[in-house]
Amino acid sequence: MSAPASLPELPVTFRPTRTRLVLLTVGVAVAVCLSATGLLLSRLSPGEKVSFVFTGLLFLSVLVLLSRPKVVADAEGVTVVNVASKRSLAWAEVVRVNLRPGDPWVLLDLSDGTSLAAMGIQPGIAKAQAINDARALRALVEQHGTGHGPKR
Template identity: 30%
Template sequence: MSAATVEVRPRKVRRVAIPIAIVLVVVFALVGTLLRDTPTGAIFTVADQVAMGFLGLLLAGGVMLLTRPRLRADADGLEIRNIIGTQRVSWDLVQGVTFPDGAPWARVELPDDEYVPIMAVQATDGDHAVAAMRRLRELRRTIDA
């Protein structure tokens, strides 16, 4: 990564999501393993046990999607990867990079009152988010100069 590149990923959500995903896999695997016939008359098969483990993996995968956001900015523009999907925005379309009061994450202002959320720069990250916004704005100033 060169000096003219900014790369940002959220921090706090990663510290929370990864342990939660691990716990989900372990708990569902344990429940699947302990799933047996009950005195109530319910009959659980091996397929039910496997399904419980698979359900834990699916839920953990869903939680891990929260760790996916990333922002990469360089001289050509911004690459914004959110939970689902990635967008490339060139600097000539960018009217501003803002962090509105009370917003959970930053955003790129585009023409016609449109915007793209930057989920990689989250309010919960505090000083990390402030530093990321400063680096991003500094990069834009050097490109505009």
């Protein structure tokens, strides 16, 4: 990946916008349909009606959780928010940004020798956007990281 023409201004948030839009739209639609169905069926008991509404809200909450991933870059470093975790990293901790063909999301190689999935940049629905975001994050890491290119 080559560096983008200009670096984004910090702070910048990378997230799979189209995927998030699809997940939230489907979640709301299913929750509304299940709730309306449960409330409009006159043969259902009150407990059954509540179970329809509860199921719709449960489905929506799972999709909201799946739409949570993002990567936030600011002056101090990078914060990676995945489905069930959040981790803040100083710029010097991020050695490399990887997005290889077939990868489901960006992987960050860290200075301690481990890798961290950054699910906020994923090529699922919007491959070109994910590639541009990965390039921008890589350029930011090269600019702000220790010993990985020019620093300000």
